[in-house]
Amino acid sequence: MYLFNGRLPTEKAHGLQIVKMCEAFAEDRNEVILLSAYRRNPIKQDFFSFYGLRKNFDYQKVPAIDISWLPGRLAYYIQTLLSALILVLWSKRYQGAGTIFYARDYWTLFFLSVFGPPFAAEIHDYRFKKPRRFIQLILNRAKKVIANSRGTKELLLKHYKVSGSKMLVAPNGVDLDQFNIPQSREEVRKELGFPAGIIVGHVGRLETAGMDKGVGRLIEAVSVMRHKEAILYIIGGPNNHVEYFKGKAKKLGIEQRVVFVGQVAHAIIPRYLRAMDIVVIPLDLNQHALTTSPMKLFEYMAAGKVIIASDLPGLKEIIDPTTALFFKPGDASGLALQLDRIISDPSLATSLASHSLKRAEKFSWSSRARAIKSFIESDGS
Incomplete structure (x- = not known):
């Protein structure tokens, strides 16, 4: 169960990374559902065709409250907060034995930490210069943590109390x-x-x-x-x-x-x-x-x-x-x-x-997905 609090499809690289991982998880004989929060989107092309995806996973948009009438950045922050909360609460209907919840945006991870079932956190491009308490909460509650690079892992270990054995470095990949x-x-x-x-x-x-x-x-x-x-x-x-x-x-x-x-x-x-x-x-x-x-x-x-x-x-x-x-x-x-x-x-x-x-050849999405799934299912933490 992959949760994403953002616009899809998007021209930004994080969108491609998310959907290719869903595709790769599904190729490894997993049932995959991608839930994303609703956003107004200038891209009108079909989700699967925009990314050139195989239709081997389910994609659903979760309703969100439209507050675009609020002033600029205020609307953005409130929308991000509310849609992440709705996304996590909506996803709980899928909770059950064998379900792995997975996310990479901070607000979704935060609400999974507070309300959600066991989950895995993927952390990209960590940019905070000082520790943040909400990230410590995420790292405490996450079953496993996936870092996109050694640099990300090193900064997380420097800023927070988290076991290195709980973390896997998994660089991005390619089709x-x-x-x-x-x-x-x-x-x-x-x-x-x-x-x-x-x-x-x-x-x-x-x-x-x-x-x-x-x-x-x-x-x-x-x-x-x-x-x-x-x-x-x-x-x-x-x-x-x-x-x-x-x-x-x-x-x-x-x-x-x-x-x-x-x-x-x-x-x-x-x-x-x-x-x-x-x-x-x-x-x-x-x-x-x-x-x-x-x-x-x-x-x-x-x-x-x-x-x-x-x-x-x-x-x-x-x-x-x-x-x-x-x-x-x-x-x-x-x-x-x-x-x-x-x-x-x-x-x-x-x-x-x-x-x-x-x-x-060492960096296919499929090999990345298999490594992450194996790590999440392992007993070490």
């Missing part, structure tokens, strides 16, 4: 089949209207919690590269950030070399990646970067791309110098040097891409 595209790079480029030549790419949301995910640094790097023939494609939103970065590219005089595609349905992301030569994860050094397990990393690997990434512990849990090139976080010149290096060395590019694709 390998979605990236097994029969068409060649040239065929997909023609289909998408991409030009010939070197294409550098960034796929995914351009900000998190209002912070730039390093895209500005990537644009700066492209502006100082020696290989001026390289074109940067940026896939993702939101639109206000797209406009900001368009302005940055224009200011640097490279607006003709930076193409902004905007947000696209996740189901066609593999085709965009097929068309690219080099992909970049340019995260700056902050707490998010230390605890994140970015889904784009696993998708880059599954697409067999050459990866250039910020030199961060969270990323190096997954990749190493045999699968990627690294640069100092925040160093646009260092990133430019690595871009030029890989363009000038095709044999290195081939080796990195091959090892990256091979490494991706």
